[in-house]
Amino acid sequence: MTTVESIVDRSVTQKLETMLLIRTFEEKSAELKAAGHSPSMCTSVGQEASAVGVISALDERDLILTNHRSAGHLLARGADPNRVMAEIHGKATGYCGGKSGSLHISVKEIGVILTSTIVGGELSLATGVGLSLQMLEMQGIATVFFGDGAATEGIFHESVNLAAVWDLPVLYVCENNQWQAYVHRKETMRIDHISEWGARYGIRTATVDGNDVEAVAAAARDAVAYIRETGKPFLLETYTYRLRGHMEPDDQAYVDKEELSRWRSKDPITALERKLVTDGVLTATELAAMKETVRKKVEAAAQFAITSPYPTLDQLTAGVYA
Amino acid sequence: MTTNMITPDQAMVDGLAEEMRRDPRVITFGEGTATKHYELVEEFGRKRVRNTPLAEGIIAGTAAGAAATGLRPVVDLLFAPFLTFAMEELVNSAGKLRFISGGQFSFPMVAIARTGAGWAVGGQHNHNIESWFVHSPGIKVVMPSTAADFKGLMKSAIRDENPVMFFADIGLLHTPGEVPEGDNVVPIGKAALRREGSDVSLISYGKTVGKCLEAANLLLAEGISAEVIDLRSLKPLDEAGVLSSVLKTGRAVVVHEASGICGVGAEVAAIIAEKAFSQLKAPVVRITGPDAPPAASYPLEQAFVPQPDRIAAAARRICA
Numbered sequence: 001m002t003t004v005e006s007i008v009d010r011s012v013t014q015k016l017e018t019m020l021l022i023r024t025f026e027e028k029s030a031e032l033k034a035a036g037h038s039p040s041m042c043t044s045v046g047q048e049a050s051a052v053g054v055i056s057a058l059d060e061r062d063l064i065l066t067n068h069r070s071a072g073h074l075l076a077r078g079a080d081p082n083r084v085m086a087e088i089h090g091k092a093t094g095y096c097g098g099k100s101g102s103l104h105i106s107v108k109e110i111g112v113i114l115t116s117t118i119v120g121g122e123l124s125l126a127t128g129v130g131l132s133l134q135m136l137e138m139q140g141i142a143t144v145f146f147g148d149g150a151a152t153e154g155i156f157h158e159s160v161n162l163a164a165v166w167d168l169p170v171l172y173v174c175e176n177n178q179w180q181a182y183v184h185r186k187e188t189m190r191i192d193h194i195s196e197w198g199a200r201y202g203i204r205t206a207t208v209d210g211n212d213v214e215a216v217a218a219a220a221r222d223a224v225a226y227i228r229e230t231g232k233p234f235l236l237e238t239y240t241y242r243l244r245g246h247m248e249p250d251d252q253a254y255v256d257k258e259e260l261s262r263w264r265s266k267d268p269i270t271a272l273e274r275k276l277v278t279d280g281v282l283t284a285t286e287l288a289a290m291k292e293t294v295r296k297k298v299e300a301a302a303q304f305a306i307t308s309p310y311p312t313l314d315q316l317t318a319g320v321y322a
Numbered sequence: 323m324t325t326n327m328i329t330p331d332q333a334m335v336d337g338l339a340e341e342m343r344r345d346p347r348v349i350t351f352g353e354g355t356a357t358k359h360y361e362l363v364e365e366f367g368r369k370r371v372r373n374t375p376l377a378e379g380i381i382a383g384t385a386a387g388a389a390a391t392g393l394r395p396v397v398d399l400l401f402a403p404f405l406t407f408a409m410e411e412l413v414n415s416a417g418k419l420r421f422i423s424g425g426q427f428s429f430p431m432v433a434i435a436r437t438g439a440g441w442a443v444g445g446q447h448n449h450n451i452e453s454w455f456v457h458s459p460g461i462k463v464v465m466p467s468t469a470a471d472f473k474g475l476m477k478s479a480i481r482d483e484n485p486v487m488f489f490a491d492i493g494l495l496h497t498p499g500e501v502p503e504g505d506n507v508v509p510i511g512k513a514a515l516r517r518e519g520s521d522v523s524l525i526s527y528g529k530t531v532g533k534c535l536e537a538a539n540l541l542l543a544e545g546i547s548a549e550v551i552d553l554r555s556l557k558p559l560d561e562a563g564v565l566s567s568v569l570k571t572g573r574a575v576v577v578h579e580a581s582g583i584c585g586v587g588a589e590v591a592a593i594i595a596e597k598a599f600s601q602l603k604a605p606v607v608r609i610t611g612p613d614a615p616p617a618a619s620y621p622l623e624q625a626f627v628p629q630p631d632r633i634a635a636a637a638r639r640i641c642a
């Protein structure tokens with residue numbers, strides 16, 4: 001089993017490998033969905049640098065809250081791809097026994113807690129997690145991933161304001177991917193950066209190029225250091241783009257082609273691959289070997305999910321009450 | 323009468339479009355409404371067909387405010403569990419301010435929400451919470467089972483002077499059904515007799531109406547004649563329709579996908595017990611979803627829904 005420690009402060013090649021794992025995993029899930037093997041799910045293709053960069057700055061004490069677009073966060077934190085894939089397929093071997101499906105996967109053993117697919121749900125819970133961390137002197141920080149769309153829910157504003165006035169150790173990470181399901185972000189707000197809203201509540205904020213994993217990691221390290229030192233919240237906006245549709249399958253007919261191709265050319269993975277090979281950090285052969293390792297891992301996860309059993313019918317009502 | 327084969331999903335939009343043509347005060351908005359219904363944007367323009375920010379509270383509140391002051395909004399709040407972000411606006415404002423203001427305002431608005439098994443997306447997308455609104459004064463609630471009713475009830479809901487919650491069962495939305503052409507308005511508050519029978523009344527709404535019809539077929543093979551009543555309007559509830567069926571058969575099985583406790587079935591059973599007790603040949607039975615959030619996993623999701631064999635078994639038991 002991957003331990004959280006092993007993913008802290010990863011080298012840039014390790015970061016690339018994790019990003020490749022996320023990309024390959026999500027493309028495989030989409031392929032399996034298209035082939036009728038699983039229900040629909042949301043991918044974070046194009047946003048891998050955000051997940052990997054932020055999570056590389058956290059340590060084992062920290063807790064993570066996420067949402068419907070979570071495979072990147074889970075895998076970056078070291079979740080077992082087999083069990084994530086099995087959960088997407090609603091299988092008994094999934095992290096939530098098949099009860100969650102793709103949309104609300106929590107993995108408490110690696111600190112990914114309270115995942116909600118109610119947009120804004122995770123924001124409403126993050127302050128309480130921050131309060132526990134503060135009052136129980138647990139040392140860690142609560143990191144909450146949410147979208148630009150979630151920032152238009154009232155609960156975002158309530159959450160940030162409370163964290164601000166109670167000095168809660170919460171790292172708000174807004175993955176501003178320009179889309180809110182089938183609606184472009186620009187149709188929903190007059191500003192370009194969610195960090196502007198955060199700042200109005202009197203907390204420290206930053207916006208970073210969400211497609212540059214090293215830049216994200218550096219910004220997240222600064223934010224984490226600030227929170228550990230002051231106990232106060234911080235809002236980090238990773239400015240990025242959702243390259244696939246909202247939910248699989250999605251023909252993206254509503255997406256501006258020019259905008260899409262502009263962002264495709266900024267693909268965080270191709271950019272990093274090119275850089276590492278050019279800089280001599282990685283040879284083309286090593287890169288190919290890395291991709292092969294990842295591919296095998298993902299194929300194994302797919303097989304595991306497909307061949308795993310569904311939960312038994314007694315699970316219909318098991319675990320509703322404590 | 324000419325009929326066309328149309329999906330309930332499309333039938334709802336057709337009903338909305340006809341009402342928008344008929345009445346310029348009818349407008350529609352929601353998260354992605356203008357993206358998903360571009361044909362409405364083309365016909366009615368971006369003022370009457372809008373995308374909104376991702377914020378259910380303000381969508382419902384805006385609808386209520388606009389309804390009280392001259393517009394007739396139809397808002398799409400996507401999946402029923404998202405309604406929890408709009409409860410204040412729907413329940414406290416739209417539902418109560420007519421009464422509280424001494425009748426100075428009314429709230430002619432429709433809020434659409436999808437619900438039920440069929441997409442394997444789990445308990446934060448699939449939750450049949452229609453009875454919450456039945457329990458809230460000032461609000462009407464409909465939940466159709468046929469394509470024709472999706473359209474006809476949408477038209478009635480838009481013409482109604484009260485806030486109407488329109489629950490769309492996901493499991494039904496993409497199977498085409500017959501829809502009569504023209505201005506076919508289905509009245510709110512009137513149940514539909516889907517199948518005549520004499521031994522037992524199967525009373526339901528939404529996708530379990532179909533399950534009851536299947537159960538009736540199973541029962542027929544054994545010589546039990548089941549009547550199937552589709553409530554389709556949960557408030558007002560067609561008490562007379564329910565009672566006339568039960569007075570005839572003397573037996574009732576009430577069926578719905580929503581959890582049983584304090585569900586619509588409890589109300590139906592109470593009405594029967596209060597008003598038809600002396601005619602009952604057996605206790606009223608409820609067949610419902612369990613007191614649990616629906617799981618995403620496909621087999622669990624399906625098992626949540628009352629299936630024909632379970633319904634038939636219940637009917638068999640009380641007919642024995």
Ligand SMILES: Cc1ncc(C[n+]2csc(CCOP(=O)(O)OP(=O)(O)O)c2C)c(N)n1
Nearest residue numbers: 069117118119147148149150179180181404
């Ligand atoms: C309260 C609520 N409203 C609507 C939805 C449907 N929905 C799911 S994801 C989504 C878009 C979310 O956009 P954003 O917050 O930017 O996150 P992204 O999907 O872009 O990562 C919507 C509208 C939901 N799940 N919950």
Ligand SMILES: [Mg+2]
Nearest residue numbers: 147148177179
């Ligand atoms: Mg977004």
